[in-house]
Amino acid sequence: MSLSYKNNEPYFKGLIAMMEHLSDPWGIKDLDSRHIYMNKAAYLYTNTPEYFDIEGKLDCEFPTDWSDDQFSQDLKEHDRRAEEAKDRVSIIETHYWYGKNNLAPFISEKFPVYNDEKECIGIVWNAKPLSSFSPLKYINRHKPSILTTEATTDLFTRGELDIIFFMLQRRANKEIAQIYNVSHKTIENRVYNIYQKANVHSLQQFEEFCKHLQLDSYIPERLIEKGVLFL
Secondary structure (H helix, E strand, O other): OOHHHHHHHHHHHHHHHHHOOOOOEEEEEEEOOOEEEEOHHHHOOOOOOOOOOOOOOHHHOOOOOOOHHHHHHHHHHHHHHHHHHOOOOEEEEOOOOHHOOEEEEEEEEEEEEOOOOOOOEEEEEEEEEEEOOHHHHOOOOOOOOOOOOOEEEEEEEEHHHHHHHHHOOOHHHHHHHHHHHOOHHHHHHHHHHHHHHOOOHHHHHHHHHHHHHHHHHHOHHHHHHHHEEEO
């Protein structure tokens, strides 16, 4: 075990016990961006060989195709931002996850971990797919449609289309605000303007509006380019 783990074992032990049973990728890193732990789902997500001992390793030391200099530096920057913000920091990381041949965007979130003295002792991370499918497709049992980076309307600005994408994921205004690092009120105002343009008054009405314009299959082009996107 690393010195960082040994010095803070009581704090990490509970987190590891929880992560062992989670189906999503979760992991822990120390303040030097060295890995302490990854659950089985994280091994699969990063396409890391089972034989590879991740403890004490930097991202750039992984025997994987995502561990190149630029990508690993961006992941390290994500660690630092979470540590400095003292809060959750989200990014979109797009790569050939799970060893697949197609690019896939995932939301990766990192959180600082504190001891009883309120000192940051490490970073917890997780990742989940950035789906482009409106919940209406599942509620109405419609087949998922093909993703498109082309909007079928010029009613909304590029920035509004980005927010619309997250709205259709049923992400709350507070979550969207955290992604863009702006105030909750700023997102509320933008959502209000979007509703005004669409002449709707609720998310359910807006989802129907987007379905009619096929915006529920739209994904911003910048979200499916390989690399890390700081929001």
